Amino acid sequence: MNILKKICKTIVNILLVLIFVTPFYWMFLTAFKTISQTIQMPPLFYVLDPQWSNFSQVFEKIPLLHMFKNSVLISAGILLCQAITVIPAAYAFARYKFAGSKVLFGLTLITMMIPSQLIFLPVYLLLSKLGLINTYASMILPSACSAFAIFMLRQTFMQIPEELVEAARLDKASELKIMLKIMLPIARPTVTTLALLTFISSWNDYFWPLVLTTNDTVRTLPLGISMLKAVDGAVMPYHIIMAGNVLLVIPIIIAFICAQKQIIQAFTYVGEK
Amino acid sequence: MKNFISKVVTTMLIATMGVSLAGCSSSEPTTTSGADVSAEAASQETIKLEFWYSWTDQIQENNINLSNMFNETIGKEKGIEIVPVYQGSYDETHQKLQASYIAGQAPALSVMEIASTKLFAENGIIKSLDDYIDRDDLDVDDFYTGLTENCIVDGEYYGLPYLRSTPILYLNKTLLEQAGLDPVGPATWDEMAQYCEVIYNELGIVGLTNYSYDWVFEAFFFQEGTSVLNADETATNINTAEGKKIFSYFQDLIQNGYAKMYAGVDSSKVAVDVMNQNTAMWFSSTGDLTKYITLADESGFDITASYIPAGVTYGVPTGGCNIVMTTGLTPAEEEAAWEFMKWLTDTEQTVYASIYTGYVTTRQSAVETDEIQALFEELPEAKIALDQLEQYGHGRPMHSRYAEVKKEFVNAMDAVWVNNADVDTTLAETEAKVNAILAN
Numbered sequence: 017m018n019i020l021k022k023i024c025k026t027i028v029n030i031l032l033v034l035i036f037v038t039p040f041y042w043m044f045l046t047a048f049k050t051i052s053q054t055i056q057m058p059p060l061f062y063v064l065d066p067q068w069s070n071f072s073q074v075f076e077k078i079p080l081l082h083m084f085k086n087s088v089l090i091s092a093g094i095l096l097c098q099a100i101t102v103i104p105a106a107y108a109f110a111r112y113k114f115a116g117s118k119v120l121f122g123l124t125l126i127t128m129m130i131p132s133q134l135i136f137l138p139v140y141l142l143l144s145k146l147g148l149i150n151t152y153a154s155m156i157l158p159s160a161c162s163a164f165a166i167f168m169l170r171q172t173f174m175q176i177p178e179e180l181v182e183a184a185r186l187d188k189a190s191e192l193k194i195m196l197k198i199m200l201p202i203a204r205p206t207v208t209t210l211a212l213l214t215f216i217s218s219w220n221d222y223f224w225p226l227v228l229t230t231n232d233t234v235r236t237l238p239l240g241i242s243m244l245k246a247v248d249g250a251v252m253p254y255h256i257i258m259a260g261n262v263l264l265v266i267p268i269i270i271a272f273i274c275a276q277k278q279i280i281q282a283f284t285y286v287g288e289k
Numbered sequence: 290m291k292n293f294i295s296k297v298v299t300t301m302l303i304a305t306m307g308v309s310l311a312g313c314s315s316s317e318p319t320t321t322s323g324a325d326v327s328a329e330a331a332s333q334e335t336i337k338l339e340f341w342y343s344w345t346d347q348i349q350e351n352n353i354n355l356s357n358m359f360n361e362t363i364g365k366e367k368g369i370e371i372v373p374v375y376q377g378s379y380d381e382t383h384q385k386l387q388a389s390y391i392a393g394q395a396p397a398l399s400v401m402e403i404a405s406t407k408l409f410a411e412n413g414i415i416k417s418l419d420d421y422i423d424r425d426d427l428d429v430d431d432f433y434t435g436l437t438e439n440c441i442v443d444g445e446y447y448g449l450p451y452l453r454s455t456p457i458l459y460l461n462k463t464l465l466e467q468a469g470l471d472p473v474g475p476a477t478w479d480e481m482a483q484y485c486e487v488i489y490n491e492l493g494i495v496g497l498t499n500y501s502y503d504w505v506f507e508a509f510f511f512q513e514g515t516s517v518l519n520a521d522e523t524a525t526n527i528n529t530a531e532g533k534k535i536f537s538y539f540q541d542l543i544q545n546g547y548a549k550m551y552a553g554v555d556s557s558k559v560a561v562d563v564m565n566q567n568t569a570m571w572f573s574s575t576g577d578l579t580k581y582i583t584l585a586d587e588s589g590f591d592i593t594a595s596y597i598p599a600g601v602t603y604g605v606p607t608g609g610c611n612i613v614m615t616t617g618l619t620p621a622e623e624e625a626a627w628e629f630m631k632w633l634t635d636t637e638q639t640v641y642a643s644i645y646t647g648y649v650t651t652r653q654s655a656v657e658t659d660e661i662q663a664l665f666e667e668l669p670e671a672k673i674a675l676d677q678l679e680q681y682g683h684g685r686p687m688h689s690r691y692a693e694v695k696k697e698f699v700n701a702m703d704a705v706w707v708n709n710a711d712v713d714t715t716l717a718e719t720e721a722k723v724n725a726i727l728a729n
Contacts, residue, residue: 052587055561077345137388144392226381230389230396231339231374246378248344249577251560251584 043265046258047071054254070259077256078240079232080263087219087236090155094218095211097160102210105161106169107195111181121170127163136227143228154228155236159218165210172206173199205282212275216268237264336625337370339396343382343610348452349375351645359632369625371398379405379610390414390615397618397626400610401448403439407687410442415613417445421627431636431652435607435682442687448611449634450651452642454576455605455678456505457670458597463590464569468492474570474595478512478538481570481598485547488569495546498568499539501553501702503695504608504685505572508597509535511604511683517698522688523727527701528720536705536712543706550706553699564588572597574608575674576647594670596677603681609648649675693726 046054048066074080108114109121139158140149148154176199184194200207222238229235241260245252272279342352356373364370376382379402386409389395401409409415422429429437429446436450462472465484468491475481485496499505510517513531518524526532542548549568551558562568564584573581578594585592596603612633614626632638636654643650644664649671655661656675665672688694701719704710 050587052564052584055564057561057565057567077349140388141392144394149392149394226377227388230341230376230385230394231372242377243345243375246344246381247346248348248574249580250556250573251577251580252557253346 040265043258043261046254047262049255051251051253051255055251067255070255071263073256074244074260074263078243078260080237080240080260082232083235083237083240086152086155086234087238089152090225090234090236091215091218093152093156094159095214097156098162098165098214099211101161102165102169103195103200103207105166106173107199109166109170110173124163124166128167132158132223136223140227150229150231150233152234155225155234158224158228159214159221162210162214165214168210169203169206172203176202205278208275208278209282212271212279215271219268335368335370336622337372338398338622338626338629340371340373340629341376341382341386341396341399342373343376343379343400343402345375347646351452351642354645355633355638355642359629363628363632367625367628369628371629383409386414386615390617393617395615395617397615397622398629399613399615400451401613402610403448403453403608404685404687404691406439406447406611406613407442408689409613410445410447411689413616415447416616416618416623417447418449418614418627418630419445421631422446425631427631431654432634433607433651433653433678433682435678435684436651438684439607439687440611448613449630451610451612451634452646452648453607453609453611453651454574454648455607455674455682456502456508456572456597457575457594457605457674457677459563459571459573459577459581460593460595461563461566461569461585461590462593464488464492464494464566468569472593474593475598476596478598478600482538482542482547484570485542486545489545489547492569494566495549495562495568497542497548497570498551498559498562499548499572500551500556500559501699501706502556502572503553503698504574504606505597506698506702507606507683507685508572508604509600511606511681512597512600512602514601514604516683516686518686518688518691518694518727522686523724525694525720525723525727527698527723528716532716533712536701536716539706540709540712544709550702552703552707560584566590575649575671576609578668578670578674579647594673596673596681603677604683605677605681606685607678607682608685647671649678653679688727690726690729694723697722697726 045061045063047070048063048068049060049070050067053060053063105124109117109124143149143154143157148157180198180202181194184198189197219236220238221236222242225234225236225239226242229239241257241264244257244260247253340352340356342349352373356371360370374396376385376399379400382399383402383405386395386399386401395414401415406415410417421427429449432440432450435455436453437446440446440448440450458474460472460474465472465474465488468488470484470487475484481497488494488496507517510526510531513535515526515529515531517526519526539548539550543550549562559568559571559573563571563581566588581592597605612630614623614630618626634651636652636658639651640655640658640660642648643655644660650656650661685691686694697719701715704715705712
């Protein structure tokens with residue numbers, strides 16, 4: 017009975033892994049195919065003569081390094097801005113009882129329910145009036161704060177025992193010190209997870225960069241990848257697009273591997289509550 | 290809302306940072322908004338103009354190369370610098386052009402998909418070129434008539450033909466020969482049906498593959514001596530004897546297994562069937578010629594091309610883009626933009642673009658050049674495409690809501706050819722919907 021259970025469990029696990037790994041395998045595989053191999057039926061599950069030139073073609077077709085730099089700067093800028101705005105806000109909502117705090121928190125949550133497609137035109141016009149189109153500021157400012165992150169971090173801060181904060185206050189620690197030295201380290205798994213989620217969403221963001229740029233100055237990698245598929249014709253160059261995608265996801269995979277332990281902790285922590 | 294609230298909070302916090310970032314990036318050399326351009330022009334006496342284009346690949350290279358050639362010759366002489374900027378597909382370019390126009394940051398020059406010319410002209414975003422054409426006595430009659438039809442709105446030119454194409458019939462020569470058919474291809478729709486039947490019987494595959502392709506759909510109507518919309522674009526001709534004939538013709542082929550139709554969203558499946566030799570004939574743009582030759586080479590078969598078969602006559606729409614100038618430029622900028630447009634669409638440059646990209650040459654004088662004659666020798670299919678354009682090319686409908694109309698046509702094709710809906714009811718419904726759109 018036990019063996020049967022184990023076998024079932026293993027099969028389910030293998031299936032789960034396959035579901036997650038197959039798309040990645042297919043992406044890597046296609047990145048090494050020739051154009052006719054990409055649309056061959058039945059499909060090829062391996063390639064014997066990997067086409068490394070697909071990658072060099074990506075570099076020829078789009079200013080990849082420039083876009084990579086833009087993606088890094090913009091993602092880092094958004095992370096920094098959110099750190100500055102989210103942490104104090106979450107701390108205030110979690111630890112202070114002030115007049116209107118509930119209303120303000122409610123307002124913050126409401127902002128999560130409004131799709132960005134609804135506000136892109138006013139934001140575009142505003143940024144264009146400020147002369148910020150095609151600047152890094154225009155890419156960072158719309159994401160400089162996150163209601164979701166405030167909400168998540170507030171929940172974590174609220175779980176931290178009040179005694180710890182009081183003990184710190186008795187030792188005459190300033191509010192800033194309490195927030196940074198006591199609350200933040202305890203909330204580290206949540207902060208890491210939020211940072212990773214923010215990084216991934218800003219790294220992969222397509223909509224804002226598409227709307228807010230008219231030239232390559234601050235265009236990011238996802239726009240570059242979509243440029244690869246913008247060919248006026250019937251035959252889509254999937255091999256080049258996938259080579260570009262491989263280059264796009266590598267930083268995310270690295271970031272995920274680095275933060276993996278923290279993420280698991282964060283979810284376990286939330287689960288235990 | 291998210292941004293409204295968050296911005297109130299965050300703008301104060303990071304104002305300094307935002308300003309410094311903006312400062313950093315505005316020193317980037319490629320930042321050339323409308324305002325920057327005129328400021329720079331005044332200081333350096335060189336007029337810098339943005340030229341927005343669509344698509345990557347050879348098309349992108351062609352646009353960059355031609356801009357550079359202009360900058361190094363006439364541009365240098367007259368103090369004009371063209372900055373080519375990529376914007377995505379045609380739809381994306383149009384959307385960005387509208388948005389940037391509203392924000393007062395429109396480029397001086399842009400490519401424009403031909404069917405959208407009227408919409409942009411009526412909204413005052415692009416400029417009539419008649420004064421310049423008259424002043425410089427530009428020989429617009431040298432352009433093929435099928436190409437200029439979509440440049441003209443209310444009798445005035447709003448664009449010049451640039452990267453243009455027509456649909457043609459592609460044939461897998463190897464398969465046709467295997468089936469014992471003449472690889473020249475079917476000349477009429479009756480012959481097309483015979484070809485399909487023979488291919489099905491001899492090789493066990495469909496003769497023709499297509500998808501709900503609005504552009505080729507327009508060709509079918511031209512071949513019946515009519516058009517998808519009536520002459521003043523107030524009603525559709527879909528629910529007529531000709532329309533019913535077209536829909537029933539393909540429905541019969543499909544039901545017999547002689548032809549295969551994919552839904553509009555599955556257009557990429559046609560190339561898969563072509564590549565795997567599961568079909569012998571398909572429709573595509575003249576611009577795809579070199580790509581299909583590459584695919585065929587890699588897979589070991591030969592391809593050729595012919596006119597799309599005739600009904601009562603031959604006939605095809607034209608496609609691709611014109612080059613247009615936006616409104617709101619200073620007289621000096623306008624003059625500079627016109628200089629580039631004129632140069633870009635001249636014989637020598639259309640020859641260059643045609644050879645580089647596979648689009649058709651736009652001027653009749655280009656055919657006489659040695660380069661084009663050499664191209665015809667090397668690639669006889671290119672001549673077929675150009676002959677078809679010269680004799681049977683038409684403009685596309687330009688109604689400002691034609692984009693919505695096209696979707697209804699695609700829905701009708703999907704319904705009848707993919708989901709086997711009844712022809713009469715589908716066409717009656719589509720007619721009602723389309724006429725309602727056109728009336729608005």
